[in-house]
Amino acid sequence: MRRSYVLYAFTAGVAFAATVGQSSFDPDRYLAHIKYLASPELKGRATGSPELEKAADYIAAQFKADGLEPVGAKSYLEPFEVTTSAQMGHGNKFEFSLNGDSQNLQASKEFVPFNFSSSGKASGGVVFAGYGITAPEYNYDDYAGLDVHGKFVIVLEHEPQEFDPSSVFEGKVYTDHAQFYSKAANGRSHGARGVILIEDRVHHKTDPEQLEAFGRAEGPANAGILFVQVKEAILTPWFRAAGKDLPAVESEIDRNLKPDSFPIPGVNVRESVDIDRAVRTAHNVAGYLRGDSDEYLIIGAHYDHLGLGGQYSLAPSLAGTVHPGADDNASGTAGVLELARYFSAHGKPKRGILFITFAGEELGLLGSGYYANHPELPIQNAVTMINMDMIGRIRDGKLYIGGVGTGTGLRADLDAIAPRYTLHPDYSDNSGYGSSDHTSFTSKQVPVLFFFSGLHGDYHKPSDTWDKINAPGAIEVLQFVADVASRIDNAPERPKFVRVDDKFNPHTSGDVSVSSSNSGGGYGPYFGSVPDFSEPPTGVRFADIRPGSPAAVAGLKAGDVLVHFGSADIRNLYDFTYALRAHKAGDEVEIEVLRGDSRIKANVKLTERK
Secondary structure, three states: OHHHHHHHHHHHHHHHHHHHHHHHOOHHHHHHHHHHHOOHHHOOOEOOOHHHHHHHHHHHHHHHHOOOEEOOOOOOEEEEEEEOOOEEOOOOEEEEEEOOEEEEEOEOOOEEEOOOOOOEEEEEEEEEOOOOOEEHHHOEEOOOOOOOOOOEEEEEOOOOOOOOOOOOOOOOOOEHHHOHHHHHHHHHHOOOOEEEEEOOOOOOOOOOOOOOOOOOOOOOOOOOOEEEEEOHHHHHHHHHHOOOOHHHHHHHHHHHOOOOOEEEEEEEEEEEEOEEOOEEEEEEEEEEEOOOOOOEEEEEEEOOEOOOOOOOOOOHHHOOOOOOOHHHHHHHHHHHHHHHHHHHOOOOOOOEEEEEEEOOOOOOOHHHHHHHHOOOOOHHHEEEEEEEOOOOOOEOOEEEEEOHHHEOOHHHHHHHHHHHOOOEEEOOOOOOOOOOOHHHHHOOOOOEEEEEOOOOOOOOOOOOOHHHOOHHHHHHHHHHHHHHHHHHHHOOOOOOEOOOOHHHOOOOOOOOOOOOOOOEOOOOOEOOEEEOOOOOOOOEEEEEEOOOOHHHHOOOOOOOEEEEEOOEEOOOHHHHHHHHHOOOOOOEEEEEEEEOOEEEEEEEEOEOOO
16 A cells, blocks of 8 residues: 555656656757767867866866755865876887897887787797687687797687688687687786787788787786787798798698697797886766755766777777767766756755766776765665666667666656656666666665667767767656656655576676677676676776675675686686686686685686576
8 A cells, every 4th residue: 555655646746847857858958068078179088088077077067057066075076096098108129030130120010019918028939829719618729738838929810710600619700719818818828928919811811911000909907918919921931930831821720620839949039018008087077966865866977988999999990080979978978967957956855866977987887986986975875876878869769778676666666657758668687787887886786777778880989979869869868867766766765776686687697797799609607796897906806796696606705806717817807707718617616816805715616607
């Protein structure tokens, strides 16, 4: 009966809010925010850039104009440090001697370091390690029987049988073994001093030979091994001196899918890799609308984007071009500004509302992760976090709403509101985890709702421009969000957090990992952790452990830092992803975690992904 009374009591109030919302949200004003945030002047709003700071000042000015209070240190800006995109230093050198004759290569013309390479100097002999792949699932290992300890390994790009639709390597789709970082991690795990990448010219005979542009490769800040690319033509004499014909070697590997790795005598390499990784200060921007209680609702979005492209661009040939990020995520940021304006104009709410925009999302949920770990308001008083990421491309009324299973009553509230709108909600992902900022709050046991209009062909490209925004559609989303926010804010009882069982979520299998969007093969067996993307100096910190998962059964806890997985040292999330993928369901793996001042070992029995 109480639930029926609550629904009845809200009917008039919510209907009034919807009516006011329809007259208070202005598509022209909403679009004006996007035009500024996605303008050439802001150069794509890269985290750590002066242009992102301009955006932060703009958002703070809007919050101040709406009468919101700053939270913490009397400022709308919450600072945190980030390691920004790598830059090539001036000390990159590659020298080799072949049977006593020395040659120095020109940086950026004949060789180039990768942005995830370690910095440092090293020298040593050379071994050819095929494609640099160890893939037990395909019964293929370029390192089998090969001693590479303390040596440089030459590896080919991509993977065997690249254009063979019947290849065990997922046919024509690249597996994760083809990714550059996988080759780096595998070389390091076998004790190599450095990796020298060359093009697989047999597969790409008609393509001009060129080096990868610095800064495009996806990977961690530091892979723990020197990693450079050298033009294949320069190294051809090395193979001839070893009595090998490189095209013939590649063709034979391709033909029979058997590795053909070997040492290259008479060659000594001396490398110096110099990568600058600037540590910059970025800011979350937050404004608070005080309520009648200490409890509060969070409405947020990330306001950073890719700047001029870089490793996360899906238009790598356009590196150096402004990636405006109109939909991703000026659309969500403008939504926060409009909602702040709307709620601040309608009196004091029952519960407070924290409006917050995050930096560092594109680098790994850094801003939201920092706030969740260093909240300006007690995190236990947050009743729900509403996240808007890419809400500007509504098509045919389709609106994805994630996280509905994370709080009691959320789905019922949405179902009660939805009939008033022409939108068609899709609730298929109810877990509260994913690749946007709500994940940082799910791991703190705060119920979340995630609003998203879907991916499109302009995602992470320079073509994500303001003129493609469906402003009327986004305004309807904001009216919907205002309704559900009002309903949650005014409810007699706050939603109770619910851990969503993996079996209810078709879009995630419990390990939030890193991987290229075009790679196949999955992430390996199921472990059951959720990483804290604001990584410690070494290792992977767990933001959460999924109930009933192999990690939970082994006694692992949120806050643990994984440093060893089987025989692999774990320096970062990429290492963990690579190490996990090397195992299969049923394997029992000894792991080591840091828990406070203690080192704890445990055996984890991996299972199949659901």
